[in-house]
Amino acid sequence: MSDFGPLQMRCPVLTVRRVDAYYAITVVAPGIAERFRAGQFVAAAVGGEQSSMLLRRPFAVHDVKPDYGGTVEFLFSVRGAGTAWLAERRSRDLLDLVGPLGRPFPLPRDPVNCVLVGGGSGSAPLFPLAHALRRRGCRVDAVFGGASADRVFSAITARRIAETATFTTDDGSFGVRGPVTAPLGRVIEEARSDVVYACGPMPMLREATAVAAEHGIPIQVAVEETMACGTGVCMACVVPVAGEDGITRMVRACVDGPVFRGERVRFDDVGTIPFDALGAPGWKPAADTAAVDPADREAG
Amino acid sequence: MSTDLRVRLKDVELANPVLAAAGCAGTGRELAQFFDLAGIGALITKSVTVEPRAGHPAPRIAETPSGMLSATGLQGPGIEVFLQRDLPWLLSRGARVGVSLAGGGAAEYGELARRLSEASGVSFVEVNLSCPNPSDQGRHFTDDPREAARVVHAVRSHTRSDIPVFAKLAADVPDPVELAEACAQARADGLSLINTVRGMAIDPRTLRPAVAGGMGGVSGPAIRPIAVGCVHRVHAALPELPIIGGGGVRTGGDVLEFLAAGASAVAVGTVTFHDPSACVRIVRELEEALAEHGVDRVRDVVGAAHRPLGAAAGAGPLPRG
Numbered sequence: 107m108s109d110f111g112p113l114q115m116r117c118p119v120l121t122v123r124r125v126d127a128y129y130a131i132t133v134v135a136p137g138i139a140e141r142f143r144a145g146q147f148v149a150a151a152v153g154g155e156q157s158s159m160l161l162r163r164p165f166a167v168h169d170v171k172p173d174y175g176g177t178v179e180f181l182f183s184v185r186g187a188g189t190a191w192l193a194e195r196r197s198r199d200l201l202d203l204v205g206p207l208g209r210p211f212p213l214p215r216d217p218v219n220c221v222l223v224g225g226g227s228g229s230a231p232l233f234p235l236a237h238a239l240r241r242r243g244c245r246v247d248a249v250f251g252g253a254s255a256d257r258v259f260s261a262i263t264a265r266r267i268a269e270t271a272t273f274t275t276d277d278g279s280f281g282v283r284g285p286v287t288a289p290l291g292r293v294i295e296e297a298r299s300d301v302v303y304a305c306g307p308m309p310m311l312r313e314a315t316a317v318a319a320e321h322g323i324p325i326q327v328a329v330e331e332t333m334a335c336g337t338g339v340c341m342a343c344v345v346p347v348a349g350e351d352g353i354t355r356m357v358r359a360c361v362d363g364p365v366f367r368g369e370r371v372r373f374d375d376v377g378t379i380p381f382d383a384l385g386a387p388g389w390k391p392a393a394d395t396a397a398v399d400p401a402d403r404e405a406g
Numbered sequence: 407m408s409t410d411l412r413v414r415l416k417d418v419e420l421a422n423p424v425l426a427a428a429g430c431a432g433t434g435r436e437l438a439q440f441f442d443l444a445g446i447g448a449l450i451t452k453s454v455t456v457e458p459r460a461g462h463p464a465p466r467i468a469e470t471p472s473g474m475l476s477a478t479g480l481q482g483p484g485i486e487v488f489l490q491r492d493l494p495w496l497l498s499r500g501a502r503v504g505v506s507l508a509g510g511g512a513a514e515y516g517e518l519a520r521r522l523s524e525a526s527g528v529s530f531v532e533v534n535l536s537c538p539n540p541s542d543q544g545r546h547f548t549d550d551p552r553e554a555a556r557v558v559h560a561v562r563s564h565t566r567s568d569i570p571v572f573a574k575l576a577a578d579v580p581d582p583v584e585l586a587e588a589c590a591q592a593r594a595d596g597l598s599l600i601n602t603v604r605g606m607a608i609d610p611r612t613l614r615p616a617v618a619g620g621m622g623g624v625s626g627p628a629i630r631p632i633a634v635g636c637v638h639r640v641h642a643a644l645p646e647l648p649i650i651g652g653g654g655v656r657t658g659g660d661v662l663e664f665l666a667a668g669a670s671a672v673a674v675g676t677v678t679f680h681d682p683s684a685c686v687r688i689v690r691e692l693e694e695a696l697a698e699h700g701v702d703r704v705r706d707v708v709g710a711a712h713r714p715l716g717a718a719a720g721a722g723p724l725p726r727g
Contacts, residue, residue, distance in 0.1 A: 111439040114683055151680060158472040160626050160680045204682060334467045334474065335679035338436040341478045342467035356460045356481060361436070377618075378463050385458035385481070 112207050112337065113137045116200045120177060122193065126256035128227055129193050130168065131201075132179040138205045139176030142167055144235035145328055145365045148180060148205030149336030152188035159188050161334040164360070166231035166305070167206065178205070181230040181259065207336050208364045211235050211303055211326055217243030218300035221293055222268070223314050224250045225286050225306025229259040231328060232305055236267045245269050247297040251286025251310075255279040270297065287313040294321045304368070306330065308376055315368035325368035331359035346372040346380050354383040409696045410703040411689070413447065413671050415648050416570035416595045418529050420447035420502055420671060423704055424661060424689045427652050427675035428453055428506035428532060428574070429478070434496045437678070441686040444500035447671055451492065453508035453534045456517060458484040468607045468616035473626025473654070474676060475607045477619035480508050480537070485518055489525050497527040506574070507561065508534040511541060516560035523566040530570045532650070533561050533594075536601040536623070548576040548601070551588035558592040570595035572650055577629075577636040578603045586640045586647075596648040598673070599640060600633045626676040630654030634667045641668025641709060656684075658691025665704065666711040 117133035124130075138148065149162035165180035184190050195201060214220070220239050222232040229250045236246045246267060251274035252258040258280055264271045272289050273281030282289060287310060293299065294317070304314040305328040318325035331343040338361035347357045348370045356379065357363070372380055379386045411422035421444075428450040431437055443449055461481025468475045482488070488505075496503050505528050509515040515533065522528060535547040535554050547554045558573045565571050573589040575582060577600040586597055602623025607616040615621075633653025641649055651669025654676070655661060661672045677684045692704070701707055 114440060114681075158627075159469060160472070160474055160676060161467070161469045162680065202681075332465060332467075334469075334476075335682070337432075337439075337679075337682050339430060339432040339682075340467060340476070340679050341461065341481050342464070342476070344461065344464055344466070344481070376464075379460045383460045385460035385484070387460075389458075389460070 110141060112204050113141070114202070114204045117178070117203050119195045119197055119199045119201055120174070121197060122195050125181070126259070127254075128181045128183055128259065130179055130181050131192065131195065132177050133201050133203065134174045134176070135178045135203055135205070136174075136176035138203065139170040139172070139178050142170050142178065142206040142234075143210035144238050145211035145231055146206035146208050147231075147336070147364065148178060148203045149207060149333070150192065151202035152191050162204065162336050163188050163192070164207070164333045164336045166228075166328070166330075166364075168230035168233055170234065178203070181227050183227065204336060208360055209362070211328070211365050213238055213242060214244065214301060217245075219245040219247070219297050220301050220303060221247045221249060221290070221297060221299040223286060223290060223302060223304040223306070223310075224248070224259070225310040226252045226257050227259060228306030228310075228328070228330060229264070232303065233260070233263065233267070235303055240267065245297065247293055247299065248272070249274070249286055249290055249293055251275065251281075253277065285313065286310060287317055290314060290317045291321065294318075294323065299323060301325070302368075304328070308373060311368065311371070312373035315371070315373065318368060326365055327368045327371060328364045329359050329366065329371070331364070333360050336360050346375045346378070346383055348372065354380055356383055356385075409693050409701065410705075411693065413705060415530055415572070415650070415671055417568070418570060420529070422447045422689050422692070423665065423671040424685055424692065425450055425504065425650065425652075425671055425673045426678065426685050427673035428534065430675040430678045433492045434499065434501060437682060437685070438499060440682040443496065446685045446689060448502035448504050448529055449496060450504040450532055450673060451488070451496075451506050452482055453480050453506040454485050454488045454518060454522075455480055455482055455508050456485055456514055458482065458487070463618045465617055468609075468622070470605075470607055470624060470626070471628060473624050473628035474679075475605055475617055475622040475624055476602070477617045477622035479619070485521055489521065493525055493527065502529045503527065504530045504532050504572070506532045506534050508537045509557070510537070511539070512556045512560040515557045516564045519561040519564035523564065523569065528569055530572060531561060531565055532572045532574050532598050533558055534574050534601070536574070536576050546576065548579050548585060551585045554585060555588040555592035558589045558594045562593045572596040572598045574598035574601055576601045576603070577632050577653075582636050583639055583643045586644055590644055590647055594647070596650065597640060597644075598650040598652070599636050599669075600629070600653045603629050603632060625654065627654040627656055630660065634663055637664055637669050638667040638711060642712060645709070655688070658688050658693070658695045661688060661692045662695050662707065665707045666709070668709045668712065670708055
């Protein structure tokens with residue numbers, strides 16, 4: 107319907123391969139590849155045409171290439187029947203995808219120093235971001251972590267793209283033992299970072315936001331919320347986020363995110379309706395309260 | 407010759423019987439990225455409330471076999487923003503708009519209807535009666551036919567006379583026909599059947615309810631036979647009252663099923679989460695299915711399942727070719 111919005115396509119599968127603890131699937135999706143910007147995701151239908159699994163599964167895009175008119179690659183773990191079905195796809199099978207979805211990572215205008223923090227498969231969307239930042243002349247440093255060595259995604263590529271690459275694991279099987287946010291402060295100081303980009307589980311994003319705040323630099327976080335549709339209609343993936351006017355609203359991670367300014371996300375209130383959120387029980391509007399963040403872009 | 411897909415809901419004519427169901431079409435902007443909203447019969451809005459509502463905490467949705475369980479808690483911006491921002495946008499896109507209303511009592515529903523009647527361009531009103539009634543221990547308005555009738559009466563009294571009012575009913579009540587009759591006596595112009603069916607899913611890992619509110623509403627193909635049965639029973643009892651059918655519609659063939667059971671139009675809901683362009687695909691499939699049955703006018707199929715064998719078009723064994 108437009109030249110920049112999401113497309114719904116039946117995409118031929120090129121390859122499904124194991125990458126350590128994850129699977130990576132590559133499909134031919136020319137329009138999606140062309141429109142994609144780092145941080146956006148795709149939503150896949152699983153189980154075939156008569157599937158009893160109705161909800162789409164969202165996946166952050168890890169790579170796009172110009173081959174075959176445009177390919178899209180994303181990473182996943184087998185967590186249930188839907189992702190198990192996905193892991194069984196073979197070359198030439200068709201996959202029903204909608205994408206690209208969500209707001210991408212905003213890119214700095216100037217060639218500044220950027221540090222990318224990824225937890226587990228949350229590192230995947232940081233690779234296209236690293237390429238985009240490098241093309242703008244930015245310095246890129248990477249801090250990637252995971253539960254164990256096989257869950258630190260693509261360390262070799264990270265070393266190649268980034269000026270410095272630091273790795274952490276919870277069990278000490280690779281890199282430094284401990285959370286991925288532990289070495290972040292040191293990396294920010296040594297690399298004289300101007301901005302942090304992070305993707306991973308909520309507790310990790312909360313900690314990364316705290317570290318960025320200690321160093322007085324901005325942080326963009328990409329959240330990994332559970333979604334049912336990915337297109338903004340189901341209202342499942344809401345997160346409490348403060349607007350430019352200071353008012354907290356329950357916003358959809360799929361269309362208002364998945365990328366947010368870290369300090370705006372009410373991490374301590376995720377999974378609740380904060381008492382002061384717009385429209386919370388007992389909430390009373392101030393005379394000049396707008397139901398929509400004035401800084402919000404209108405969709406469509 | 408192409409099939410005549412036009413249908414009437416009371417005095418309102420729609421281009422075709424396929425509607426986007428309340429709560430499954432967002433503000434319209436989300437789906438407009440995938441198809442032209444003017445190409446469907448009408449879009450029914452998310453339920454509009456008097457004040458903005460933040461809704462229920464996450465997790466709000468869980469997948470269930472051939473369906474889902476949801477408890478979003480009517481999150482929305484309130485009627486003021488709806489009238490200023492969402493309704494004009496929908497009308498600017500050429501969409502026919504049904505507005506779903508949700509409140510906490512007859513007075514609130516009445517106020518919503520009054521404010522809605524000041525706007526122009528609304529094709530019909532749908533009264534969401536599957537809302538907790540604070541003066542009845544949080545039971546839904548549908549759980550007591552008298553309470554449902556009180557709300558319908560308030561909405562009908564405050565709605566401009568040229569806008570038909572449809573009462574949206576639940577099937578998980580002791581007697582859907584009694585509920586429908588109570589709404590008809592309260593001067594509902596039509597009925598919308600059915601809302602979600604109350605249920606629960608337990609997360610196998612945590613052994614806790616899978617959605618934050620505990621109970622939620624089940625939707626999707628899993629509930630379709632319940633919905634078709636409800637439409638059939640109510641149409642048999644109240645054949646003059648137009649019905650918007652719906653519940654688990656996935657294909658054009660499913661729409662035909664609801665029409666035959668007695669619905670005049672059919673709302674497409676949960677499948678939109680799976681297939682954002684479902685509504686237009688279903689219009690196409692319906693046209694093909696009607697052509698296959700040799701039916702030129704979709705209206706002729708309405709209630710076909712109630713007619714004796716061989717009585718009229720669409721009834722009984724279908725002619726081949």
